[in-house]
Amino acid sequence: MQNPNRYGPIIALQRIGMDGKTFKVYKLRTMHPYSEYIQDYVYKLHDLKEGGKFRNDFRITSWGAVCRKIWLDELPMLVNYLRGDMKLVGVRPLSKQYFELYKKEVRERRIKYKPGLIPPFYADMPADLEAIQASELNYLDHFDRHPFLTDVRYFWKSWWNILFRKARSN
Numbered sequence: 001m002q003n004p005n006r007y008g009p010i011i012a013l014q015r016i017g018m019d020g021k022t023f024k025v026y027k028l029r030t031m032h033p034y035s036e037y038i039q040d041y042v043y044k045l046h047d048l049k050e051g052g053k054f055r056n057d058f059r060i061t062s063w064g065a066v067c068r069k070i071w072l073d074e075l076p077m078l079v080n081y082l083r084g085d086m087k088l089v090g091v092r093p094l095s096k097q098y099f100e101l102y103k104k105e106v107r108e109r110r111i112k113y114k115p116g117l118i119p120p121f122y123a124d125m126p127a128d129l130e131a132i133q134a135s136e137l138n139y140l141d142h143f144d145r146h147p148f149l150t151d152v153r154y155f156w157k158s159w160w161n162i163l164f165r166k167a168r169s170n
Contacts, residue, residue, distance in 0.1 A: 007033050010076050015093035020111040023085050025093050026076035030064025039097040048129055077117055089151040089158075090116025090143075091136050106133045109140060122158035122167050 012024035013036055038059070046055040060068070067073045080086045086093065093115035099107060120139035126132045142150040161167040 011036075013095065015095060015115070016099045016111065017085060017093050018111060018114045022096075023080075023093070025085075026079045028067055028073040028076055030061060030067050030073045031059040032061060035059035036095065039095060043097065043101075074117070081117055085114075087114045087116050087151075089118045089120075089154045090114055091139065092116070092119040092121065101129060102133055106137060110136060113140060113143070118155060118158050120154055120158075122161050123154045125161060125165070125167060 009029055010026055011029045012026055014022045015025045017023045039054075042054050042057060042059065046057070048054060064073070077086065081088065090113055091110045094102075102110070120135045121132060124131075124135040124138070126135045139150065139154060142153075158167075
């Protein structure tokens with residue numbers, strides 16, 4: 001039995017991490033139960049909207065939309081940070097379906113790094129999947145040269161955009 005509590009408020013989702021290994025990312029449930037299994041269907045039905053999220057994603061509950069706006073859904077991921085599965089700043093851990101949308105060279109590059117709680121997305125605010133991939137590659141290029149300074153810069157730029165430019169997940 002993999003996860004007997006699929007209806008609880010905390011959910012463990014399989015994500016692709018460093019070295020291409022899958023690990024469980026803990027999140028507050030913002031979607032109807034079992035929604036993670038129809039991700040491919042939602043993509044084929046509605047594609048992606050600006051910012052790289054699924055367009056017209058009917059899986060999100062009304063209270064889940066509120067939780068996402070204030071990042072309450074991300075709070076359980078602190079467990080992943082404390083366990084060492086993730087670092088503070090870095091590329092976002094992706095589901096297998098979303099990971100497969102990335103270009104092969106980007107997929108190969110991003111699995112060489114530990115994923116992060118705060119992705120480069122919030123520093124650069126890319127509009128589409130191509131721009132998201134370019135943003136991540138730019139972050140990784142800078143990280144290779146100056147790991148600590150890059151993470152500090154992206155951390156503060158992300159928080160600036162979140163607090164003053166209203167960067168939000170939707």
